[in-house]
Amino acid sequence: MIRFDNVTKTYLRGQSPAVENLDIEFARGEFVFLVGASGSGKSTLMRMVLKEVAPTRGSVHVAGKDLARIPSWRVPALRRDIGMVFQDFRLLPSKTAYQNIEFALAVIGTPRKVVRRLVPEMLEMVGLEDKGRRLPHELSGGEQQRVAIARAYVNRPSILLADEPTGNLDPATAEGILDLLAEINERGTTVVMATHDRAAVNRMRRRVVEMVGGVVVRDEEGGGYESAVEDSVISGHAEDGESVTAAGTADPADPTRPSDPTPAPDGAESADRAGRDHVDEVRASEDVLEEDLIDEREAQHLDADDAAFAEDEEDHR
Structure with missing residues (x-):
């Protein structure tokens, strides 16, 4: 399902690799925990599966396809078979729970009749059948x-990537989210979950892959x-490795951002916080704008991409 063949990823010349000589495979239907300190390479691994970044050396195969051979215009088709869950939820703030789920179907041109069937099914599956009209700020974190x-999951992807999905939740709520991911896995979806949640890993007792400095050590x-x-x-x-992470080295998934920056001096902290808040507001606005720009023509374009991709795959058989 997912295979890394001798993969190394270096973001900047002279920088230590974010992932180095990675040889690993995740089989169809597996539930895998990725563990390791911040900056160990977990996020880079996931970003390569999504083809957000390309390996510097080696090859990545997803669902039998060599990602290096997939051109950029086919990436949306690839990602429709990969669900992604984040620690910070990333819901559209101006849309209800129903509309947030509906949006994932609308961008691929799903007929309205199918949407009206699938969205209520998803809300029921996650235990929110009576909260479809609630906006994100009216819902709890869980x-x-x-x-x-x-x-x-609404598009029934074969792969679900979860990046710290319980990181902002209390232990009881986190258990419920873990049970939901386990249910999705039982339905046949491969789940790869990056986490620092000790209780979750110990409770599930599934396959555990630990990374240190971009290398799989377990x-x-x-x-x-x-x-x-x-x-x-x-x-x-390996206490030396822990101290390096704590010192604020560059985050391999974003080399321009320290993973644990040194506290700002008095007077600068509030300005820095205000700046971050402004960036967050801009990003939220961009999310809403992105949603408003997707219309029927975009849906038709995506359908055309699917048809061309299917024809090309048939030609190669």
Whole structure:
């Protein structure tokens, strides 16, 4: 389902690789936890599956396709078979729970009759059948994450990537989200979840892949969060690696942003916070604008892409 063949990813010349010599495969129907300290390469691995970034060396295969051979205009078709859930939910703030899920169907031109059937089914599956008309700010954090999962799963993707989906939730709510992901996995979807949630990993006892400095140091079936592996940072070993992360090194998924920046001096902190708030507001506005710009013509264009992709695949058989 997902295979990395000797993959190395370096973002900037002279910088240590975000992922190095990665040889690993995730089979169809697996539930895999990716664990490791911040900056260990988990997010880079996921971004390569989505073809957001390309490996510097090696090859990535998703659903039997070599991503290097997929041109940019076919990437939307690839991503329709990959659901993505984030720690911060990323719901459209001006749209209801129903409309947020509906949006994922609208962008691929799903007929209205199908939309009216699928969205209520998704709301019922995630336990929110009576809250479809609520806006995100009217929902709890756990409920918002359930909407985000429903949106990611509504197209029935074969792969679901979850990046810290329980990171902003209390333990009881996190258990419910984990149960929901397990249910999706039981329906046949491959789930790869990056997490720092010790309780979640220990409770599920699924395959655990631990990364340190872009390298896989543990691949264990039925594993727990911590391990006796000497190179494990999260288990209290390899303390030097832990201190490097804590010192504020560049985040490999965004080399321009420190993973744990040094606190700003008095007087600068409030200005910095205001700047971040402004950026967040702009991003939220851009999300709404992006939604408003998707119309029937875009849906037709995506359908045409699908038809061309299918013809090309048939020609290669």
